[in-house]
Amino acid sequence: MVPEGSPAQTAVAGKLAAGKExxxxxxxxxxxxxxxxxxxxxKALFAFTILSSILIFLIMFFVISKAIPVLQxxxxxxxxxxxxxxxxxxxxxxPAGEPSWRFGALPLIAGxxxxxxxxxxIALPFGLGCAIFLTELCPARLxxxxxxxxxxxxxxxxxxxxxxxxxxxxxxxxxQLISNELALQMINxxxxxxxxxxxxxxxLSMMIVPIFIALAADALAAVPRRYKEASLALGVSHWxxxxxxxxxxxxxxxxxxxxxxxGRAIGEAIALSMVTGSVAxxxxxxxxxxxxxxPMRTLASTIIDxxxxxxxxxxxxxxxxxxxxxxxxxxxxxxxxxxxAGGIQRKGGAAGG
Amino acid sequence: xxQTGITGAGRNATGIGNNPNNSKIMVQxxxxxxxxxxxxxxxxxxxxxxxxTGLIGPSGCGKSTFLRCLNRxxxxxxxxxxxxxxxxxxxDIYHPDADVVLVRxxxxxxxxxxxxxxxxxxxxxxxxxxEHNRQIKKRELEEIVVESLQKANLWEEVKDKLQASGLxxxxxxxxxxxxARVLAVMPEVILLDEPCSSLDPVSTAKIEELLLQLKxxxxxxxxxxxxxxxxxxxxxxxxxxxxxxxxxxAAAEVITNPREKATEDYLAGNFG
Numbered sequence: 256m257v258p259e260g261s262p263a264q265t266a267v268a269g270k271l272a273a274g275k276e277x278x279x280x281x282x283x284x285x286x287x288x289x290x291x292x293x294x295x296x297x298k299a300l301f302a303f304t305i306l307s308s309i310l311i312f313l314i315m316f317f318v319i320s321k322a323i324p325v326l327q328x329x330x331x332x333x334x335x336x337x338x339x340x341x342x343x344x345x346x347x348x349x350p351a352g353e354p355s356w357r358f359g360a361l362p363l364i365a366g367x368x369x370x371x372x373x374x375x376x377i378a379l380p381f382g383l384g385c386a387i388f389l390t391e392l393c394p395a396r397l398x399x400x401x402x403x404x405x406x407x408x409x410x411x412x413x414x415x416x417x418x419x420x421x422x423x424x425x426x427x428x429x430x431q432l433i434s435n436e437l438a439l440q441m442i443n444x445x446x447x448x449x450x451x452x453x454x455x456x457x458x459l460s461m462m463i464v465p466i467f468i469a470l471a472a473d474a475l476a477a478v479p480r481r482y483k484e485a486s487l488a489l490g491v492s493h494w495x496x497x498x499x500x501x502x503x504x505x506x507x508x509x510x511x512x513x514x515x516x517x518g519r520a521i522g523e524a525i526a527l528s529m530v531t532g533s534v535a536x537x538x539x540x541x542x543x544x545x546x547x548x549x550p551m552r553t554l555a556s557t558i559i560d561x562x563x564x565x566x567x568x569x570x571x572x573x574x575x576x577x578x579x580x581x582x583x584x585x586x587x588x589x590x591x592x593x594x595x596a597g598g599i600q601r602k603g604g605a606a607g608g
Numbered sequence: 609x610x611q612t613g614i615t616g617a618g619r620n621a622t623g624i625g626n627n628p629n630n631s632k633i634m635v636q637x638x639x640x641x642x643x644x645x646x647x648x649x650x651x652x653x654x655x656x657x658x659x660x661t662g663l664i665g666p667s668g669c670g671k672s673t674f675l676r677c678l679n680r681x682x683x684x685x686x687x688x689x690x691x692x693x694x695x696x697x698x699x700d701i702y703h704p705d706a707d708v709v710l711v712r713x714x715x716x717x718x719x720x721x722x723x724x725x726x727x728x729x730x731x732x733x734x735x736x737x738x739e740h741n742r743q744i745k746k747r748e749l750e751e752i753v754v755e756s757l758q759k760a761n762l763w764e765e766v767k768d769k770l771q772a773s774g775l776x777x778x779x780x781x782x783x784x785x786x787x788a789r790v791l792a793v794m795p796e797v798i799l800l801d802e803p804c805s806s807l808d809p810v811s812t813a814k815i816e817e818l819l820l821q822l823k824x825x826x827x828x829x830x831x832x833x834x835x836x837x838x839x840x841x842x843x844x845x846x847x848x849x850x851x852x853x854x855x856x857x858a859a860a861e862v863i864t865n866p867r868e869k870a871t872e873d874y875l876a877g878n879f880g
Contacts, residue, residue, distance in 0.1 A: 395686050481723035485786070488681055489736035489793055490713025499739065504726060 318582055321575035328356035333576065337361045339535035343561060346569040358573045360554070362537035364580060366452070367553040369538065370527060371520040373456030378464040379513055385464075386471035386509075391497055402472070408465035417526030420458035425449040425530055433548055441542070445549050450532030453547040458530050459523060463516040470515060474508025475501060507595045514592040521584050524555035533560050554581050632657040632797060632827040633678060633715075638692030640673060642685060647673045649851040650692075655797070655844075660819060660828045662842030662859060664835065666879060669848040671831045672720075675799050678829065679715040680708050696797070713740065716795035720802045722782030724774030724789070729766050732774040732785055733757060736793040752792055760788035761818050780811025787818065797827040805833060816841050835875065839863055847871045 326333055336359030349355040389401060429449030438447045478501045486496040502509070532550025535557070540546050552560065554577045564570030631654035640648040648670045655661050655678075663671040673682065680701060682688045694701050701711045724732045733753045737744060753770075757763040762784040766777070774785055783803055790798055800819070804812040812834075819841055822828055832838050838845060842859035847870075855862055855871040866872045873879060 479723075481719065481721065482725060484681060484684070484719065485723045485725065485789075486735075487684070488679060488712055488717040488719075489739070489789065490709050490711075490716075490795075491736060491739045492709050495739055499735070500725060 315582060315586075318575055319579045321572060322579040323572075325356060325358055325569070325572040325576045326579075329358055333358055333360055334364060335359075335361055337535070337537050339363060339557070343535075343564060343570060343573065346573065347564050347567055349567075349569070354567075354569045356569055356572075358576070360573075360577060360580075362535045363552060363554045363557050363577060365537055366531075366535075366551040367521060367555070367581075367584075369452055369551070370455045370459050370531070370553055371517060373452070374459035374463055374520045375513065375517055377456060377460035378467055378516060381460075382464045382467035382516075383471055383509065385468045386475055387497060389468070389472045390475040391493070391501070402469075405465050405468050405472075409469055413462060413523060413526040414529075416458055416462045417529035419461075420454055420526060420530040424454045424457050425451075428454055428548065437545065437548075441545060441549075444539075444542070445534065445536045446532070447545075447548050448532070448550075450530055450550050451548045452531065452538050452551050455527050455531040455551070455553070456547075458526050459520050462523060462526060463520050466519060467512050467516040470512030471505075471509045474505040474512065477508065478504045511592045511595040514588050514595060518585050518588045518592070521588070522555055522581060524553070524559045527553050528556035528559050531556065554578075630657050631655055632697065634693075634695045634698075635674075635677075636693045636695070638677065638690060638694060640677065640682070640688065640690045643687040647851055648677070651848075651851075651853045652692075653846055653853055653856050655827060655829055657827045658823055658825070659843040660823045660830060660841050661844045661846065662838040663829065663831045663846045663848060664833075664838050664874070665848030665854075666874070667833075670851040671846075671848045672801050674848065675717075675801050675829060675831050678797070678799055679712050679717050681712070681717065683708060713793055714795055715797040715799060716790035716793065718783070718786050718790060718798065718800040718803050721806050722779055722786055724777070724782050724785050726773065726775055728771045729757075729774050729777070729785060730770040733788050733792045736789060740793060756788040756792040757785075759791050759822075760784045761814060761821075762788055778811070780807050780814060783807060783811070783815060784818065787815075787822075791822075795826065797829065798822065800828070800830045802831050802833055804837065812837070835877075847874060849874070 338359045339362060342355070342358045345357070346355040385405070389398060389405070393401060426449060428451060432453075433447045433449060441447050482500050482504055483496055486500045487493065491499070531552055533552050533556060534550045535552050536550055538546045538549035538551050542549070557577050558574050558581075561570065561574060565574065633655035635651060635653045635655070637650055637652050638648055639646065639650055651670075651674060663674065665671045676682045677690060677694060678701075682690070690702060696711065696714065700706065701708075701715075725735060727735065730753055733756050734749055737749055737752050754763065757766060762781060765781060766772075766785075769776075774782065777785060787798075787803075804815050807815065816837060819828055819830065823843070830837075830841065839859070845855075845857065845859040845862040846853055847855040847862065847866075847868075849870055855866060855868045857867075862871065863875060866875060
């Protein structure tokens with residue numbers, strides 16, 4: 256089909272009007288000319304796509320190959336033992352002839368899981384509530400401005416969140432939750448100054464909640480109107496319709512949003528580096544609720560905070576090991592997101608029939 | 609709590625049976641707008657109990673909007689406005705204190721395109737019942753579901769696949785599933801908005817047969833594009849044009865001897 260108003264069509268129309276050439280010839284020539292041009296564009300786009308996927312594989316290969324020496328030297332103890340900061344200093348100071356390959360990243364890996372889980376625990380219920388309000392309950396006049404605000408929040412650079420966390424959240428925790436006695440009591444374990452796992456969870460949840468709200472609201476707004484109407488027309492209240500009909504139908508989209516939010520939380524470095532104290536301390540549940548007040552550090556923050564160690568081969572390899580853990584975690588999450596999104600399509604397709 | 613709003617007056621109305629002068633719903637002088645756009649203009653019409661009222665008219669004449677006024681489904685459209693009164697068993701359903709949820713429970717609706725929920729056949733029918741009575745016993749629920757599917761003439765076709773998705777049924781079966789879903793919550797009035805427009809002739813015939821059975825126990829209002837259908841099933845017929853109810857009366861009367869020229873032209877197929 257020749258699209259309306261395309262150059263080819265205009266050309267044909269012009270020549271027909273002028274009555275100079277038989278129309279079929281013009282059509283064939285212009286079709287050939289266009290097909291050469293379009294084939295060129297298609298090939299170029301194909302090449303870009305191939306190039307970018309190759310690039311991703313190269314990055315994975317590069318990161319993991321750099322990490323292998325450290326992973327080989329430490330085996331499972333890289334994952335299951337602590338002492339990162341001490342190991343890092345040892346490796347940094349080791350004489351060139353006898354490099355130190357001993358690293359234990361347990362506090363970093365656990366810290367990443369704690370902050371991510373904590374942030375999701377705060378952000379998901381809160382975000383889902385906001386998404387429901389935005390799509391279903393919000394007065395029409397407020398909806399647009401609120402939605403734009405949420406999308407704007409999703410675009411704020413993470414260092415700003417870190418700054419707000421450092422200036423507001425950390426002092427608040429220090430003043431409200433940490434007494435001098437508590438700090439003294441814990442002095443042999445770690446310094447309690449407000450920079451903490453809790454601050455990390457709060458700041459991280461603020462960072463991921465906007466993107467989750469936006470995606471969950473999209474998923475809810477995409478629920479076919481016919482389901483909502485059918486439920487309301489049965490005499491089911493609006494709220495029960497949301498809970499029993501709309502949320503289940505939107506479930507996969509909401510899940511995909513949660514997974515993307517988790518991906519962002521796992522990879523977040525700078526804001527967490529600012530508010531968690533940047534110590535490779537493993538918060539311990541044995542300390543009770545003080546668990547949340549202990550300083551810690553995540554894998555991603557470690558890569559930033561220890562980046563100056565890159566000049567030493569052992570330290571470099573250790574940081575690449577951190578990076579490869581992050582990379583694998585993110586790939587797994589993105590596969591899950593893909594599965595969830597596939598679920599939406601299947602459902603939508605079936606519902607259309 | 610749901611029992612507030614509409615109660616009392618309507619309770620004994622079901623006993624009146626086939627008295628043609630008895631109206632289940634009384635529409636008095638309603639006009640409505642979407643934003644500034646007028647849709648219905650001064651429409652008044654009785655809807656008689658235990659009979660089928662057909663609503664016909666060309667596209668955009670307001671007949672679907674009218675139907676959606678009867679269960680207040682237009683409330684979903686923010687810019688919708690309505691003037692005039694609609695009473696169900698003598699009670700104003702647009703009264704500020706009226707319980708819209710209860711209105712919709714009493715006035716069920718079947719839509720133009722079959723819209724079963726993406727759940728099993730059983731859950732589709734059980735959904736409304738469970739919502740209205742969350743403590744319902746499993747046994748009792750099953751009875752209601754089976755009975756509703758039987759009333760909707762669907763039971764024989766789905767009895768072996770109650771756990772299959774409602775979306776796996778054919779279009780005609782889906783529409784009867786939607787009817788069963790409405791019947792399960794025991795409404796008094798059933799509104800149908802062009803229920804056969806997306807169905808083949810065999811499925812259409814089944815739905816028409818079903819409607820003729822249903823009018824023995826329910827008050828039925830059908831919007832239809834199909835004049836043959838209107839003729840076959842309606843007891844009363846309303847003809848809408850440009851938001852006005854041009855003609856209303858006993859179906860046979862309207863069809864054989866229309867008072868208005870516009871009705872005659874429409875019935876003759878001169879426009880539509």
